[in-house]
Amino acid sequence: MKLSVIMPVYNEERTLLDIIKEVKSINVEKELIIVDDGSKNKTKIIKELNLKANRFEIEAELTSKVLKRGYKIYEVPISYRSRSYHEGKKIAWRDGIKTFLAIFKYRLVR
Secondary structure (H helix, E strand, O other), X not given: OOEEEEEEXXXXXXXXXXXXXXXXXXXXXXXXXXEEOOOOOOOXXXXXXXXXXXXXXXXXXXXXXXXXXXXXXXXXXXXOOOOOOOOOXXXXXXXHHHHHHHHHHXXXXX
């Protein structure tokens, strides 16, 4: 079975190639899908899903739309080092509320 890695990015132009190398180094058959969630730089976007969100809730919209198309999503463990605010972390508690509303909007309503 092939693993599909969906990686939302936001202004990751400087680090994207390093991140891709890290994912590719994992010894498992995979495909890597990179989704631009409103970046102002040159990262890529998936247009077929007609994504509307432009902030943190892009992950909920993406997941909801992929599930609605009949794909299964498998979560796998990863290693993670959180970023500081100065390194680019911009998530606040309000983003959690927006994410919940996005799940409701894209998964349960439409």
